Amino acid sequence: MDNACRKRYEKTEFAKKAKISSVSLAKLGKGANVTTNILVKICEELNCDISDICEIVKDEESK
Numbered sequence: 001m002d003n004a005c006r007k008r009y010e011k012t013e014f015a016k017k018a019k020i021s022s023v024s025l026a027k028l029g030k031g032a033n034v035t036t037n038i039l040v041k042i043c044e045e046l047n048c049d050i051s052d053i054c055e056i057v058k059d060e061e062s063k
Contacts, residue, residue: 018045 015025018041027034043050
């Protein structure tokens with residue numbers, strides 16, 4: 001299995017374990033907004049705190 005296929009498989013398996021949709025997974029990959037519920041599910045699966053997976057970045061407009 002080549003690297004691209006392996007990464008896709010690993011992401012798909014993680015999404016299943018964390019009980020998040022492929023749409024949410026794609027949003028995360030693109031840096032798009034996801035709900036807090038999705039982030040909580042990821043934290044629960046990784047057994048970590050939300051600050052371990054997130055950071056607040058100001059929008060260009062608000063600067």
